[in-house]
Amino acid sequence: MTVAGASERPLRDDEPRTRPDRQLRVEFIMGTAITVDIRAPFVSSDAIDAVFEVLRDIDRRFSLYRRDSELGLLAAGALLEADLSADVRWVLAACDDLARTSNGAFDVRRHRPDGIVDPSALVKGWAVEEAALRLATAGAVNLLVAAGGDIVSRGEAAPGVPWQIGVRHPDDAAHVAAILSMRDNAIATSGLYERGEHIIDPRTGTFPQGLVSLTVVGPDLAWADAYATAGFVMGLQGLAWIDAHPGYGALAITESREVVWTPVIDRYRVPDSTGAHGFSDDSHPEGLH
């Protein structure tokens, strides 16, 4: 059972399993586990420390779980939007732009029952992009930064081997429903299975229907993350909406347990490696029905 590029032989049980081929660090920031995985060439430990400090700083300014963050103060009415830092104002402006282009499917000012302005869907992706950028500046070429299930990849996992990213199976956290093989791309997933109906249609205040999860792949995680949230709200139509954004692709898992994806995903998708299970319509790209 191999996929493209997976050429290493299995380790015997008695072989050591140290991994001198990667720099790996995980810290708990922004309410989730942030993973940095760097493959050669490596960077200094100080450089990785600095990246995590950047993420902590973003958390201090953006976290709604901190009353003294800028967004926390904004939510409490203690700060006006005009008084926010440039980064925070940029994020809110970007969110407002997306509210317009998504016809309100993504609206950080209306999607919470308590009415608090919550741009978390875009902030996390933006923060991870910042982290990846700083690691690249420090000399990393092949790297992966993950915040929960939102991932930025640069370069490759090994010479000639792209990063292999699984898309979580909606019914079983232990397994994946698709595998995407990529270099230099971001991937974000929105869904209901873990966050407990975290996503509300800002236009109606109801829970979106049709999809169980929506995964977006594209050049920038901030947008991939936001598109995933917006597209999830739109349901199946969200795939076509995302397809209209150059460079971005979407893969959805529907309530009827089908995997549906846009053509861009074909560049990355590893064909079903289980073979015997299910069916594949790969040779019939004419559509669903």
Place this chain on the structure above:
Amino acid sequence: MRQRITAAAGALALALMLLVNFRGPRDLALATAASPGADPATAAGGTSSRTGVGNGSGATAGSTGSTTSGGTAGPTGTAGSTGKTGSSGSSGSAGSSGTGQSTTGVSVQYVGPVAADPYGNVQVEVTVKAGKIVDVTALAMPVGGRSGSISNYVAPILRKQALTVQSARIDGVSGATYTSIAYATSLQGALDQAGL
């Protein structure tokens, strides 16, 4: 030390990053990060202390085989995982007063408190075996979902396939993760009970 993780993050990552063993787990980079094999004594101590990533991962994988995955995709015996085999210098070194956790092969569950979230209540259960967290389960999560028929709208550009379990060497998993502080709060409560 090139490879470092935060022990607490490792424990939380087990739940939050939704990573379990797939085939060829030795290459599951994030599973390494999620390894609960880090010294459990530090797991409850916050995010400041770090420990070697290799610690006890082999042993961990051995025990996780009995928990969440069970593995419809992965054959049994894939539990090699990353990290040094048998290097579990941290194993059982918690020195904590937890009950039953020193008994190899016995799993003990600790249920965390119910924590409130803007969207509902969250409650987490951890399973401890031989002083290590081998599973984290959400007993309660905010609900309110509704099922409905899928829109009949389909773009002709779309392609589809029946949902199946995929297995291959992977470096990470994308999924909607539960990022609530309430989750962390309940998890911490369960860890406290477990004496980790």
